[in-house]
Amino acid sequence: MSSLTPPTPASASVTDASALRVARLLLPIVVLAVGTLGWELVVRLNNIPPYVLPGPLAVLRTLVADWPVLSQSLLTTLLTTLEGFIAATVGGIGLALLFNQSKWLEYSLFPYAVILQVTPVIAIAPLLLIYLPQQTAVIVCAWIVGFFPVLSNTTLGLNSVDRNLAGLFQLYGASRMQTLRLLKLPSALPYILGGLRIAGGLSLIGAVVAEIAAGTAGAGSGLAYRIAESGYRLNIPRMFAALLLLSVAGIVIYGLLALVSHLVLRRWHESALGKEN
Amino acid sequence: MAEPASLSDTDDPAIAGLAVSLRGVTKVYDNGVVALGPLELSVRKGEFAALLGPSGCGKSTALRLIAGLAAPTSGTVHLSHRRGETRPARTIGFVFQEPTLMPWTSVKENVRLPLTLARAPAAEADARVNEALARVGLSEFADSYPRELSGGMKMRVSLARALVTDPDILLMDEPFAALDEITRFRLNNDLLALWRNLKKTVVFVTHSVFESVYLSQRVIVMTSRPGRIGAEIPIDAPEPRGEDFRTSAEYAQLCRKVSAALAPSYSGRSAL
Numbered sequence: 001m002s003s004l005t006p007p008t009p010a011s012a013s014v015t016d017a018s019a020l021r022v023a024r025l026l027l028p029i030v031v032l033a034v035g036t037l038g039w040e041l042v043v044r045l046n047n048i049p050p051y052v053l054p055g056p057l058a059v060l061r062t063l064v065a066d067w068p069v070l071s072q073s074l075l076t077t078l079l080t081t082l083e084g085f086i087a088a089t090v091g092g093i094g095l096a097l098l099f100n101q102s103k104w105l106e107y108s109l110f111p112y113a114v115i116l117q118v119t120p121v122i123a124i125a126p127l128l129l130i131y132l133p134q135q136t137a138v139i140v141c142a143w144i145v146g147f148f149p150v151l152s153n154t155t156l157g158l159n160s161v162d163r164n165l166a167g168l169f170q171l172y173g174a175s176r177m178q179t180l181r182l183l184k185l186p187s188a189l190p191y192i193l194g195g196l197r198i199a200g201g202l203s204l205i206g207a208v209v210a211e212i213a214a215g216t217a218g219a220g221s222g223l224a225y226r227i228a229e230s231g232y233r234l235n236i237p238r239m240f241a242a243l244l245l246l247s248v249a250g251i252v253i254y255g256l257l258a259l260v261s262h263l264v265l266r267r268w269h270e271s272a273l274g275k276e277n
Numbered sequence: 278m279a280e281p282a283s284l285s286d287t288d289d290p291a292i293a294g295l296a297v298s299l300r301g302v303t304k305v306y307d308n309g310v311v312a313l314g315p316l317e318l319s320v321r322k323g324e325f326a327a328l329l330g331p332s333g334c335g336k337s338t339a340l341r342l343i344a345g346l347a348a349p350t351s352g353t354v355h356l357s358h359r360r361g362e363t364r365p366a367r368t369i370g371f372v373f374q375e376p377t378l379m380p381w382t383s384v385k386e387n388v389r390l391p392l393t394l395a396r397a398p399a400a401e402a403d404a405r406v407n408e409a410l411a412r413v414g415l416s417e418f419a420d421s422y423p424r425e426l427s428g429g430m431k432m433r434v435s436l437a438r439a440l441v442t443d444p445d446i447l448l449m450d451e452p453f454a455a456l457d458e459i460t461r462f463r464l465n466n467d468l469l470a471l472w473r474n475l476k477k478t479v480v481f482v483t484h485s486v487f488e489s490v491y492l493s494q495r496v497i498v499m500t501s502r503p504g505r506i507g508a509e510i511p512i513d514a515p516e517p518r519g520e521d522f523r524t525s526a527e528y529a530q531l532c533r534k535v536s537a538a539l540a541p542s543y544s545g546r547s548a549l
Binding site: 146162164165167168169170171172173174178182183186187267268269 | 341344345346369371373374375377380381382390391393395417422423424442545
């Protein structure tokens with residue numbers, strides 16, 4: 001029988017897999033390089049002035065030259081994002097826990113959480129700026145955008161407890177707190193972490209939206225404010241530099257949260273396990 | 278959910294010596310489907326009883342009623358419990374159809390769960406967990422995670438967890454149904470050895486004629502919806518049973534007898 005089996009192309013499939021992995025890393029970098037080069041060429045060949053479209057080199061030069069101003073703004077925006085994210089995490093998980101303990105509370109409040117979510121935050125921001133001190137308004141904006149995914153994911157997670165495990169806890173006379181701590185929260189953890197990953201990026205968006213709304217009203221020093229301000233002054237290279245920083249900040253936030261999620265779940269959850277398992 | 282009605286009147290001659298006693302128990306679901314009964318069921322202390330029936334006949338429901346995981350619509354469920362203990366729950370160990378382990382924590386912590394929930398002292402809990410793991414032969418896997426184990430090993434963990442409180446009654450809901458035959462035979466033998474050593478009352482739900490005859494002292498055959506007891510067949514084969522019994526003519530004959538008793542429950546009501 002064994003002589004009939006064709007030789008397994010094990011080595012071939014292994015090289016295929018590693019080639020795929022390299023391609024996955026390399027291809028986006030190649031696209032970036034080609035895109036940047038094309039951009040630079042278009043700007044140079046057409047003699048486009050920097051106040052219309054700066055080339056990538058000009059943007060990088062501005063980033064270095066304006067670093068003292070831009071880094072200060074980056075710090076401000078990141079701080080706002082962090083505060084909004086923490087508020088979203090605490091608010092989202094807290095509300096979900098309350099909803100889980102009391103159906104009445106859930107029925108009463110959940111529709112308003114949805115309304116808060118579906119109303120565009122850019123339309124709420126100017127109102128918030130009227131009634132709240134500016135810094136608070138910005139954080140509230142970041143919170144409004146960020147808390148809903150945490151709330152809905154945590155709710156989903158708390159309701160996804162294995163029925164038999166729940167029966168087991170009941171059989172052994174677990175208290176409400178024990179069930180929450182030892183069963184519901186660990187069951188919900190992958191969902192919560194997924195919600196946090198979305199909330200991280202959304203908090204940044206919320207902060208930026210609020211800064212732009214606030215920026216037009218006057219004081220402010222975040223990155224979004226820098227973009228608005230540079231626009232009025234036709235300092236286009238600085239607009240691009242600030243935008244670049246915002247993108248990088250978003251990528252880093254997402255990456256950090258994905259890493260945390262992986263580290264927490266790697267021993268047991270399907271999402272964090274390698275394919276060979 | 279209602280707790281199993283506890284038995285304070287162990288002197289009642291009708292139920293003395295019984296570990297489990299169901300009298301006129303019925304279960305009607307919210308949608309009006311009569312799942313069970315009326316059911317009369319007695320299991321003696323130390324007996325190994327098998328509940329056998331086609332899927333959907335309500336045998337799992339009966340087990341959940343005994344465990345107190347569901348309340349009967351009518352009738353009474355009596356469980357014996359140790360003198361001085363008010364909660365009957367700790368005298369029950371339950372093994373589900375699936376291993377039902379917490380994937381986020383180690384084997385050790387999974388087995389420890391009933392003791393953690395009862396707030397048992399740490400030193401005592403450690404000793405009991407080690408003992409239970411040793412009984413099912415998994416001592417060296419204490420720090421593994423459930424996903425690192427095979428199906429049979431997960432079931433052993435589940436069994437260790439049920440044993441860790443040293444319950445009087447072990448309720449098992451088709452625990453080996455999802456395993457391959459070789460693993461199932463091994464676990465059958467291990468379970469019989471545990472039962473002989475520990476002298477527990479076992480109520481074992483299964484849909485396998487062969488498994489019910491091999492394991493139990495009495496096969497209780499249930500009919501289809503609504504689940505009732507169709508026949509009771511004592512299995513008085515000698516102990517200890519092993520592979521010799523599994524291949525004996527006596528075993529084959531008993532299996533035939535049980536199959537015959539099971540046949541009406543496939544034809545009658547369910548065909549409508």
